[in-house]
Amino acid sequence: MGHPYNIEVELTQNSQLEKVDFNNLKFGQILSDHMLVADYDDGEWKEVKIVPYGNISLSPATSALHYGQAIFEGIKAYKFEDDRVSIFRPDKNFERFNKSALRLEMPAVPKEIFIDGLKKLIDIDRNFVPNTAGASLYIRPYMFATEAALGVHPSKSYKFVIITGPVGAYYNKPLRVKVETFYTRAAAGGVGFSKNAGNYALALYPTKLAQDEGFDQLIWTDAKEHKYVEEAGTANLVFMLGDTLVTPGSDTVLQGVTRHSIMDIANSWGIKTETRDVSVKELIDGIETGQVSEAFAAGTAATLTPISEIGFEGKVYKLSDPETRTFSNRVVNYLNDLRYGKIEDPFGWNFIVE
Numbered sequence: 001m002g003h004p005y006n007i008e009v010e011l012t013q014n015s016q017l018e019k020v021d022f023n024n025l026k027f028g029q030i031l032s033d034h035m036l037v038a039d040y041d042d043g044e045w046k047e048v049k050i051v052p053y054g055n056i057s058l059s060p061a062t063s064a065l066h067y068g069q070a071i072f073e074g075i076k077a078y079k080f081e082d083d084r085v086s087i088f089r090p091d092k093n094f095e096r097f098n099k100s101a102l103r104l105e106m107p108a109v110p111k112e113i114f115i116d117g118l119k120k121l122i123d124i125d126r127n128f129v130p131n132t133a134g135a136s137l138y139i140r141p142y143m144f145a146t147e148a149a150l151g152v153h154p155s156k157s158y159k160f161v162i163i164t165g166p167v168g169a170y171y172n173k174p175l176r177v178k179v180e181t182f183y184t185r186a187a188a189g190g191v192g193f194s195k196n197a198g199n200y201a202l203a204l205y206p207t208k209l210a211q212d213e214g215f216d217q218l219i220w221t222d223a224k225e226h227k228y229v230e231e232a233g234t235a236n237l238v239f240m241l242g243d244t245l246v247t248p249g250s251d252t253v254l255q256g257v258t259r260h261s262i263m264d265i266a267n268s269w270g271i272k273t274e275t276r277d278v279s280v281k282e283l284i285d286g287i288e289t290g291q292v293s294e295a296f297a298a299g300t301a302a303t304l305t306p307i308s309e310i311g312f313e314g315k316v317y318k319l320s321d322p323e324t325r326t327f328s329n330r331v332v333n334y335l336n337d338l339r340y341g342k343i344e345d346p347f348g349w350n351f352i353v354e
């Protein structure tokens with residue numbers, strides 16, 4: 001079974017743990033003491049190391065900086081009341097990472113590096129996993145092309161890195177979102193389903209324009225007709241449409257682990273779920289007739305963020321008061337209880353770090 005990678009460990013002499021204010025954590029500002037680094041060259045993964053967190057030196061010709069062969073993942077680890085540390089569904093992120101890698105003509109990362117390396121890294125930095133309410137350890141695996149040569153071709157060498165850092169409880173302020181009918185995030189046949197760096201760069205300008213109009217985020221629509229809703233920022237969209245939980249399903253949408261988990265929980269509660277195209281018209285009509293009783297964004301960073309208002313063609317459509325939403329509130333509590341080990345884990349989603 002697989003290549004036995006020897007993961008060398010060099011521990012820090014200069015821990016930052018004492019300096020961390022666990023009661024005042026912002027997203028992505030504090031990084032844990034160690035990182036995992038693996039180098040790919042000549043068709044194979046060579047060195048895999050866990051080393052003190054620190055700068056990486058790069059050639060100015062590093063191909064990722066020019067042609068964008070760069071992908072990432074976002075995962076969270078949680079601390080149980082008994083101090084055990086659990087990573088939420090890293091197997092799903094591992095699968096998705098290698099789908100992204102394939103589409104970007106990058107090498108797959110073996111499970112022995114991604115999953116076993118991740119567990120070893122989290123074990124070493126387990127004191128960075130916060131035990132304050134709603135907080136967690138955010139985990140960022142990523143890979144980029146390192147060949148130092150100009151010229152557009154698949155890089156011969158790559159670096160895979162995992163960094164982590166404690167993040168605080170996310171205040172889920174209900175979102176005001178605007179349906180974007182001019183700019184496009186992803187087209188059929190493109191890279192919308194992959195967590196590829198360029199997908200985020202291209203979103204910044206249209207998102208800023210929407211924010212200038214007073215919205216928090218965009219709802220992207222399909223590239224061809226701008227008729228079907230896709231996703232919002234770095235989260236998937238989910239609607240309660242009549243008695244069915246619906247999420248847009250095309251391959252231009254990132255296949256989120258959070259929404260998938262929410263759909264599985266809904267199914268286990270006997271709620272019907274559908275992954276299918278949802279037109280802007282169906283959504284707007286549904287809000288007006290009351291068919292759409294709940295709408296939210298789902299993603300690892302914030303779990304579930306209710307959508308309170310949707311802007312479309314100059315009009316703003318208001319949804320129900322988030323506090324009154326039965327399904328959203330029930331599922332977010334259930335998911336949190338499961339991830340913090342407060343209830344049974346009937347799905348086998350918690351990966352305990354021994």
Ligand SMILES: *Cc1c(COP(=O)(O)O)cnc(C)c1O
Nearest residue numbers: 234235236254256257258299300
């Ligand atoms: C990461 C991401 C999501 C959410 O995926 P999760 O696996 O639930 O975190 C949704 N859309 C985009 C564009 C993303 O980058």
